[in-house]
Amino acid sequence: MEREGGKNAAVVAVVTEPRFxxxxxxxxxxxxxxxxxxxxxxxxxxxxxxxxxxxxxxxQHLRELRNCVAPGSTCIVTQLLxxxxxxxxxxxxxAQRLCLEVSRWVEGRGVTWSxxxxxxxxxxxxxxGNLLLLSEDCFQAKQWENLEPELWETVASALGVRRVxxxxxxxxxxTRTPAVTLLLGDHxxxxxxxxGIRYKFDVTQCMFSxxxxxxxxxxxxxxxxxxxxxxxxxxxxxxxxxxxVHAGAAFVHACEWNPHAVVALRTNLEINGVADRCQIHFGxxxxxxxxxxxxxxxxxxxxxxxxxxxxxxxxxxxxxxGILHIHQNVESFPGKNLxxxxxxxxxxxxxxxxxxxxxxxxxxxxxxxSRRKTLPAAxxxxxxxxxxxxxxxxxxxxxxxxxKPWKTQILHIQPVKSYAPHVDHIVLDLECRPCPLVG
Numbered sequence: 099m100e101r102e103g104g105k106n107a108a109v110v111a112v113v114t115e116p117r118f119x120x121x122x123x124x125x126x127x128x129x130x131x132x133x134x135x136x137x138x139x140x141x142x143x144x145x146x147x148x149x150x151x152x153x154x155x156x157x158q159h160l161r162e163l164r165n166c167v168a169p170g171s172t173c174i175v176t177q178l179l180x181x182x183x184x185x186x187x188x189x190x191x192x193a194q195r196l197c198l199e200v201s202r203w204v205e206g207r208g209v210t211w212s213x214x215x216x217x218x219x220x221x222x223x224x225x226x227g228n229l230l231l232l233s234e235d236c237f238q239a240k241q242w243e244n245l246e247p248e249l250w251e252t253v254a255s256a257l258g259v260r261r262v263x264x265x266x267x268x269x270x271x272x273t274r275t276p277a278v279t280l281l282l283g284d285h286x287x288x289x290x291x292x293x294g295i296r297y298k299f300d301v302t303q304c305m306f307s308x309x310x311x312x313x314x315x316x317x318x319x320x321x322x323x324x325x326x327x328x329x330x331x332x333x334x335x336x337x338x339x340x341x342x343v344h345a346g347a348a349f350v351h352a353c354e355w356n357p358h359a360v361v362a363l364r365t366n367l368e369i370n371g372v373a374d375r376c377q378i379h380f381g382x383x384x385x386x387x388x389x390x391x392x393x394x395x396x397x398x399x400x401x402x403x404x405x406x407x408x409x410x411x412x413x414x415x416x417x418x419x420g421i422l423h424i425h426q427n428v429e430s431f432p433g434k435n436l437x438x439x440x441x442x443x444x445x446x447x448x449x450x451x452x453x454x455x456x457x458x459x460x461x462x463x464x465x466x467x468s469r470r471k472t473l474p475a476a477x478x479x480x481x482x483x484x485x486x487x488x489x490x491x492x493x494x495x496x497x498x499x500x501x502k503p504w505k506t507q508i509l510h511i512q513p514v515k516s517y518a519p520h521v522d523h524i525v526l527d528l529e530c531r532p533c534p535l536v537g
Contacts, residue, residue, distance in 0.1 A: 108178060108181070109136055109177065110175060110176075111150060111177070112126070113141060113145050113148075113172065113173075113174045113175070114145060114146060114172050115172055116144070116145070119146045122167065122168065125162070131150045131151055131154055131155060132149070132150060132151075133149035133151055134184060135186075135258050136178070136183060136184055137149075137182040137185075139178055139181070141176075147176060147178060149178060149181060151228045151258065152227060152228075154228045154260050155175070192257055193219070193222075195257070196257060197219055199255070200219065201215075203249075204245065209245070214239060215241060218236060218238055218239045223257075226288035226289070226301065227289065228261055229260075229261040229288050230257055230259045230261065230262045231263050231278070232263065234264065237264070246281075247281070250262045250281040251282060260283060261283030261286075262280075263278050263280045264279050264281055265277070278301050278303075279302070285300070286303070287299070292311060293311075293344065294343070295339045296366065300362065303356075303359075304333065304334050304358055304359050304362055305333065310515070312514060312515075313514045315340075317344075317345060318340040318344035320345045321346075322346055322347040322348075322393075322394065324348050325347050325348055326347070326392055326393055327341050327350045327393065327395070328350070328391070328396070328410070329353065329395075329396045329398070330395065330399070331353065331354070331396075331406070332353055332363055332378070333363070334362040334363050335363045336398065337396050337398050338350050338352045338363070338367075338376065339372070342372040343370055349376070349377075350377075351377050352379065353378075353386060383406060384405065384406070384409055386409050386413070389412050390414075391415065392414050392420055393415060394423070395410040395420065397410055397422065397424045400427045400523055401426070401427035401517075412499050416532065419504065419531040419532055421527060422526075422527075424488060425524075425525050426488070426523075427517050427522070427523055428481055428484045428522050429521055430478050430481075430520050481513075484524075484526075485508050486508070488526055489506050492528060493530075496530060500532065502532060503533045504531060504533060508527070508529075509527040509529050512525040
């Protein structure tokens, strides 16, 4: 995946001998496979690497290159980790190139180019291999409607892709289905790699948040060996996969009710080699039949995962307890008092131990070295107040679910990203342990 802004990720390239370079180039251009945004590279062994649009390249193309285009040639696929932009790409930014080529094409259709049309062009986008995902705030002027569908072919050519999609608002349907329309191409499936984990998904049916990469990296570092984990909002495997692949969880129960996300999740478990350590529970997690099974529960839903808190308490091991990772969007408007969760009566019902605010950044939520500290300076008061309020609510739920008192401790409050002005996406690591019986 490549994000607009001038920084390129590794690119796929086809390698052959110098004497076959021109034949290869002509064939790749004809097949619309040549990546015009990067220079041909000379390899240490004297061969030449021609950058291509990797997701469009098929084994059939390689066979034709070897057997028909240049018989006897070496034809292998590699990755250029540090691709050099072509002179054309260096001469202007992708946004400038898009403006230049679209304006020329529009004028060639007899339409007057205007400042309104120029202002309606995208300035940023997401690129997933050969699919370009546009934001919802571009190409909104009515003049564009008369230029479709050829318009999208021009956009694709200008930015070196083969498929174009446009984002809308996330549907308020509970499954967070993205309102993405495929404008050019026959399918929306893409692949993205994070921290060595492969994620395949259909951009028209599933969400993928690039802003969560810091939390996925943190999850990957957690000490989860021999642990059973329940991921209540698994999606395509955003956190399920790091827990399995890197954190070493023994087993994960992954809950998801979006059927399209479940299809992607099954695929991603298979391609990452961890399908045998995960069971998918399709449907509403509030009806989950599991109980007394989890060492750790992930509640990765925003703006709030509160509807999942009772089931999270239910699945924790009754005798040993465990750790909850609770995601939440927290407002921090100046001068605004945070409203606590639940009723005032519930807020007065404390658990048997004094409340402790504990951070444990060194062990990322492990309980072995937990020690009392003050919250780090970067932690906002609103985050702490919400965490305390959530802790009180969870302690009450645990007592209701298990019929006995539990001890809770705030281990860590982790900022993930700024979700909107004055709204922060944070994660609360909350340790929950049953109180020892007295007498």
